[in-house]
Amino acid sequence: MATTTAAIPVRATRSYRPIWAWYAALVVLMAWGLAAWIDELRYGLAATGMRDVVSWGMYIFTFAFFIGLSAGGLIMASSAEVFGIKALKPLSRLGVLSAAACVAVAALMIIPDLGQPFRVGNIFIHPNWTSPLIWDILIITVYFVFSIVDLYVLQRHAAEPSRWKTVARVMAYVGLPTAILLHSVTAWIFGLQIARSWWNTSLMAPLFVVSAVLSGTALVTLLALCAQRFGKVELSQETRKWLRGFIVISLFVDLFFVGADYITVLWGNVPADRSALNLVLPGGPWAWLFWIEWIVGGVIPLAFLLVPRLKKMPGALGLAAFLVIVGVYAFRIELVVLGFVNPLTQFPPGNAVGTYNVQTSSFQLIGRYHPTWVELGIVIGLVALFAALITIGYRALHVMEPSPAAGHRHARMPAETKASS
Numbered sequence: 571m572a573t574t575t576a577a578i579p580v581r582a583t584r585s586y587r588p589i590w591a592w593y594a595a596l597v598v599l600m601a602w603g604l605a606a607w608i609d610e611l612r613y614g615l616a617a618t619g620m621r622d623v624v625s626w627g628m629y630i631f632t633f634a635f636f637i638g639l640s641a642g643g644l645i646m647a648s649s650a651e652v653f654g655i656k657a658l659k660p661l662s663r664l665g666v667l668s669a670a671a672c673v674a675v676a677a678l679m680i681i682p683d684l685g686q687p688f689r690v691g692n693i694f695i696h697p698n699w700t701s702p703l704i705w706d707i708l709i710i711t712v713y714f715v716f717s718i719v720d721l722y723v724l725q726r727h728a729a730e731p732s733r734w735k736t737v738a739r740v741m742a743y744v745g746l747p748t749a750i751l752l753h754s755v756t757a758w759i760f761g762l763q764i765a766r767s768w769w770n771t772s773l774m775a776p777l778f779v780v781s782a783v784l785s786g787t788a789l790v791t792l793l794a795l796c797a798q799r800f801g802k803v804e805l806s807q808e809t810r811k812w813l814r815g816f817i818v819i820s821l822f823v824d825l826f827f828v829g830a831d832y833i834t835v836l837w838g839n840v841p842a843d844r845s846a847l848n849l850v851l852p853g854g855p856w857a858w859l860f861w862i863e864w865i866v867g868g869v870i871p872l873a874f875l876l877v878p879r880l881k882k883m884p885g886a887l888g889l890a891a892f893l894v895i896v897g898v899y900a901f902r903i904e905l906v907v908l909g910f911v912n913p914l915t916q917f918p919p920g921n922a923v924g925t926y927n928v929q930t931s932s933f934q935l936i937g938r939y940h941p942t943w944v945e946l947g948i949v950i951g952l953v954a955l956f957a958a959l960i961t962i963g964y965r966a967l968h969v970m971e972p973s974p975a976a977g978h979r980h981a982r983m984p985a986e987t988k989a990s991s
Contacts, residue, residue, distance in 0.1 A: 603951010623937035629683035631906040640672035642786015651742035663969035670717035671959040784820035788891035867897010
């Protein structure tokens with residue numbers, strides 16, 4: 571008996587130590603992000619790698635990436651209710667939680683890009699209603715509020731299913747077009763720029779929506795697998811099947827849209843269009859994005875999801891989901907940076923960089939961009955904030971119900987220890 575009593579505190583310590591280590595790591599990363607932001611406030615945007623030629627950088631393509639993750643999470647959660655996909659309903663609250671956390675982090679990502687926080691107020695004091703930016707800010711605000719309300723409704727529906735069933739269904743029907751509109755408006759910020767041929771295509775909004783479904787589903791898949799690994803949650807084979815199907819179909823459509831855009835540019839062979847595409851095609855200076863998007867984030871995940879021998883491997887679904895997210899992030903970099911790296915005019919002496927350095931020219935014919943430690947620190951700090959929001963929300967709201975089978979599996983070890991004692 572004494573042996574059994576002594577073993578209980580040891581197991582409790584092991585149970586709580588990892589979560590506090592996780593929180594400590596996130597706090598350190600967020601502190602690094604805060605220090606980087608303070609440095610930016612002190613020196614201005616000159617502390618970043620952005621200049622006059624490349625004026626959108628890591629903040630914007632990470633913003634677009636998180637907007638996609640957010641929209642995809644809500645689309646998947648709403649689809650479970652709208653289309654009656656019972657296998658995905660256990661993930662509905664997790665999807666909405668990830669959507670709320672993603673859109674909050676995406677909104678915060680805009681603040682360092684503006685350079686000074688007080689400039690945010692000018693958007694509301696002097697709005698330009700002909701600009702897609704003000705509409706994007708409005709839909710982001712509405713979307714965040716909707717996600718919080720939707721999460722509250724789903725929480726009440728889980729506690730009182732009969733009473734909140736109708737409200738939850740209405741929220742799902744409203745949430746699906748809202749999520750699609752969110753990412754469409756973000757896409758139109760790029761697609762309506764007539765002067766920049768790399769962005770000016772009607773395919774931009776559909777491509778953004780599909781990539782949102784792809785990356786959002788992959789994110790919810792990773793979160794669900796983490797809940798199964800570290801919590802008393804068991805994902806059914808039917809749920810895994812639907813997640814795998816969502817990722818495969820949306821990945822095929824996403825690659826088809828990107829490929830269709832490439833073929834259109836190559837076939838038209840317009841110099842202004844080709845000059846941007848040539849940068850990312852094999853042989854170009856940004857070709858690493860092409861290989862990450864098509865091979866690392868495309869071919870390899872499809873192999874792990876479709877090849878019978880590979881998809882039976884432990885962790886195949888999680889690895890495929892992670893690689894898909896990496897591929898979508900590479901596409902966001904390709905989309906944003908290449909639109910600026912290839913300037914609108916390329917006449918000597920080039921475009922003014924905006925800063926002067928003795929060792930280098932203050933003019934550029936071709937734009938150059940490398941994120942500084944300030945940009946990396948702020949982005950990593952905000953990603954850590956996202957991880958903290960998800961962890962706290964998951965543990966506080968219990969967005970996934972424990973499985974009896976999983977609970978029995980977790981409880982088996984202490985029972986056996988007690989019996990052996």
